[in-house]
Amino acid sequence: MRHRGSRAVSNAEIQSRIGHQLRAMYDDVVRQGVPDRFAELIRKLDVPSPDPQLGDTGDRATKNDGRE
Helix, strand or coil: CEEECCEEECHHHHHHHHHHHHHHHHHHHHHHCCCHHHHHHHHHHHCCCCCCCECCCCCECCCCCCCC
16 A cells, blocks of 8 residues: 555555546547447448358358369
8 A cells, every 4th residue: 555645545545546537538538429430330330241251151162263
């Protein structure tokens, strides 16, 4: 424990104070939300794109190198 004046300050108390200060600093950023263009990009990333190496059955298609 560290002593601050005549009072001991625990690590938990220090961490709690740091947490409160960080929340106060970043609250405004969190309230702003995600810009529409970023939200749209995230939605596009969530949609699975077709894999050209997969066949209709979902199995890996055998590669045709033209020798068949």
